Amino acid sequence: MTVHILTIGDELLIGQVIDTNSAHMAQMLHEIGAKVIGKSAVADSREDILEALAQTSKKASAVLITGGLGPTKDDITKKVLAEYFGVGFVFHQPTLEWLNKLYERFDRVMTDSVRDQCLVPQNATVLPNKMGSAPGMWFEEKGKVFVSMPGVPFEMAYLMEHEVLPRLRHHFAASPTAYRTLLTAGEGESYIAKILADFEEKMPSSLKLAYLPRIGQVRLRLTAAGTDEQALLKLLNEKFNEMVSLLPPELIAGYEDDLLESAIGKLLKEKNLTLSTAESCTGGYLAHLITSVPGASAYFTGSVVSYSNEVKMNQLHVRKETLQEHGAVSEQTVREMVAGVLDLLKTDVAIAISGIAGPDGGTAEKPVGTVWIAAGNGSAIETRMLKLGKDRMRNIQYSAIHALNMLRLFMRRHY
């Protein structure tokens, strides 16, 4: 199955919005074994959209479209699709019922332009959008598939996961494939690739290894394709276990859908431990990561985001002398922050972070990107200094992920 990703919207062409959708879609498609052969962006223009539909569907077996489904005048995707297929519109009652519920819930009054979202091209299969008002639409025309989704990232992601990917799999009767994923943390892609070079070289051609890097993590996805599902699963598990055995055990952080935050949640539950955090430069992002996992309340009690020195002193009992002698970004400070939050929130383990996220606030001695992290419990605390770059958001994200990995390694050693 070959796919072209088509994004529609003037905002993409004047650079006001960075297109994260198409990368996310490509990743999801890659994971089910679909091949993305091209991506393009066009303006909210009838001619450009018509031409793009014709052009892209020549080569790809499916064209996945995002954007231009809102209720305003510049959103013309639906109209142009109907024109392209040469069909009229029908009213889709279930969408109206969904919109009624949605508007009731938010206590808002539905306008006519919203009601227009219930009109869909005659040949559309409506894909219910539980995350928003504009439904997704699935079209089949001369052996090609066209899918239209809203451009709002989480609406697109919901529709891809729950509607589009299962239908694509089914429609193109993708020959049975199976995959398993390993989550590693602590080393980069090239380090791991070097270790696995020989394994990859000798791998049967029915297997494929993909490196899926994220900030501070690399996921390794092994995919097997074939006709005999039993044999394929056996081979996959065999080779997956071989791959795991080749890697340094401390790199292995989780399996399948795990990311560090969920892997750590499982570890805490398994060991029956509770966690709290004390954050300065990450400003709540570490707690956010931890609590993005459903059920985190079973092991996470809370965080003190001590952005000011007063909060560090008054809440976490970091000593004034420590801040004066060593500064807020220092090993001593994060040690005292861990001790303070363990005491305050009464948990078994804790993490603390203090750093200079940037873009300003650095000094010659402690430039922007200097971050101290501590992870520990009542009897041991481990610390580490990071020297990161100048990008604020990246520094926040990398520090939080690195801190989670430090906690994981701490628990490996102490529990």
Added chain:
Amino acid sequence: MTVHILTIGDELLIGQVIDTNSAHMAQMLHEIGAKVIGKSAVADSREDILEALAQTSKKASAVLITGGLGPTKDDITKKVLAEYFGVGFVFHQPTLEWLNKLYERFDRVMTDSVRDQCLVPQNATVLPNKMGSAPGMWFEEKGKVFVSMPGVPFEMAYLMEHEVLPRLRHHFAASPTAYRTLLTAGEGESYIAKILADFEEKMPSSLKLAYLPRIGQVRLRLTAAGTDEQALLKLLNEKFNEMVSLLPPELIAGYEDDLLESAIGKLLKEKNLTLSTAESCTGGYLAHLITSVPGASAYFTGSVVSYSNEVKMNQLHVRKETLQEHGAVSEQTVREMVAGVLDLLKTDVAIAISGIAGPDGGTAEKPVGTVWIAAGNGSAIETRMLKLGKDRMRNIQYSAIHALNMLRLFMRRHY
């Protein structure tokens, strides 16, 4: 001048890399009045690149290409360009001199594959790349311009600014455009579109209005194009002000690049107020949004993420009776959380959130998605209940954004 942006690289099609280059290029081009009529990404494949060059240059007067200029085997852009133009290669001596300097500086030995970067297609005008080893190249063919740049973001940005934009301006004698952006919060796209329907209808054809929705926010971008830059700016400002005056003032949250978190930062600074937060279900995300703004430490002291009831009682002094009688997700609890965090972190204003983010944990009386928010100061506290859906991440994000907007409205009324 019309431009097509062509990015080359397998990594873009499997979603391994988010393409920030093309948005940055589009923005720079937009600012000099060039019209980006399309963007596309293709694999490191000879056929796909040849086809893309032919296709895109049919409509656009210039094709700006990034990627595929590195020294490894999969980097074939230069070779394919030479084939497309039907020319051979020449050795570019100044590039060798630059590479010698570069390698000396970093104390590295130049390999043959690096030396190959001095070979350029015969018809190329070399654009010196002071940020890296692969030079940019400018081609003119049958009245069309083709530019090839490395995909490394800061190398591309350097070449665009110092070489490509000046040459494009000169080559095409561009017509100017300008835009202004308004941030609104509190109502949806269709509500605003209804108010502005008449304004949009009567708008001169040289202006264009775009709706750019985000969670809990809608940005309105007005763009003007023309030949006389003075007249165009005058018209743009006139119409922008008219648009602002048509909207209910409480919807207007910021201008240009503002999002709620930065708009609130400006408001707090302007009124010389400090802020703290107390979060339960948002688990640190609210603090993260606030601290994603550079310089937030000027007004934000910190947050207590009180995920467990013990932390609500012990740190924020929410009364045990309140939790027993009304529950952790209640108006009374968020009122006491605001009062508690104001007292604890000694700030002028504070926000508190408590809710059921889901996917589990709901009851008949308080289903998943029930969220209570309070915003206030020492003398007044305003509260609101939200009834959201079942998606954990969306509930977290929407609650935090809604809370920021409540704080904005509270400050409008009380300061």
